[in-house]
Amino acid sequence: MLRFFLRKHNRIERAALVTLRLALVSDIPKIMSLQQQAESAAQWTAREYERMLNEKSGVVLVAEMGDKVCGFVAGAGIGAEWELENIVIESSARRKGTGRRLVQSFLDHAKHEGGTRVFLQVREDNSAARGLYECAEFRVNGRRPGYYGSTDAVLYVCDLT
Numbered sequence: 486m487l488r489f490f491l492r493k494h495n496r497i498e499r500a501a502l503v504t505l506r507l508a509l510v511s512d513i514p515k516i517m518s519l520q521q522q523a524e525s526a527a528q529w530t531a532r533e534y535e536r537m538l539n540e541k542s543g544v545v546l547v548a549e550m551g552d553k554v555c556g557f558v559a560g561a562g563i564g565a566e567w568e569l570e571n572i573v574i575e576s577s578a579r580r581k582g583t584g585r586r587l588v589q590s591f592l593d594h595a596k597h598e599g600g601t602r603v604f605l606q607v608r609e610d611n612s613a614a615r616g617l618y619e620c621a622e623f624r625v626n627g628r629r630p631g632y633y634g635s636t637d638a639v640l641y642v643c644d645l646t
């Protein structure tokens with residue numbers, strides 16, 4: 486019991502050291518580097534991130550530990566329907582609750598902008614991402630067989646109540 490408490494407490498302490506903010510154009514090189522280190526992430530160009538930062542429908546949030554960006558989430562939407570399109574946490578910073586905080590902030594942003602549902606799709610075999618989405622209350626909403634070659638895409642939705 487005590488061990489469980491200490492583990493949980495340590496995780497909260499570590500998560501508290503991480504701050505979230507809207508991404509700036511100057512964060513794009515680091516975002517690209519995080520993305521390139523994560524094979525399972527969507528691989529976008531710097532120009533696509535730049536466009537996303539400049540369009541009102543897009544949102545990119547970064548997580549910072551000290552002054553170092555250690556993760557990001559990117560998505561877009563207008564009105565009721567939003568899509569969470571990419572998320573990466575630096576491998577040394579994983580499993581400390583940062584992904585969960587970024588997803589929650591993205592959901593809060595979408596809701597604030599009038600969103601009622603957030604969609605996403607993920608490789609069926611990406612158990613880390615699926616675990617993250619399921620703990621953020623996304624539910625399976627469909628499947629695209631063979632979308633990633635021999636692997637299906639699983640579609641998720643989260644109702645923003």
Ligand SMILES: CC(C)(COP(=O)(O)OP(=O)(O)OC[C@H]1O[C@@H](n2cnc3c(N)ncnc32)[C@H](O)[C@@H]1OP(=O)(O)O)[C@@H](O)C(=O)NCCC(=O)NCCS
Pocket residue numbers: 523525526527570571572573574575578579580581582583584585586606607608611612613614615616617618620
């Ligand atoms: C998916 C990813 C963003 C998760 O980020 P993270 O900061 O490690 O996630 P969190 O620490 O917030 O984890 C929240 C919950 O997600 C689930 N989860 C996270 N990593 C997991 C793993 N490797 N296996 C199973 N469940 C996992 C757990 O339920 C976890 O809660 P717990 O730690 O209390 O058990 C990270 O693994 C990553 O960057 N992966 C590579 C990029 C990628 O695949 N992105 C998704 C593209 S669709």
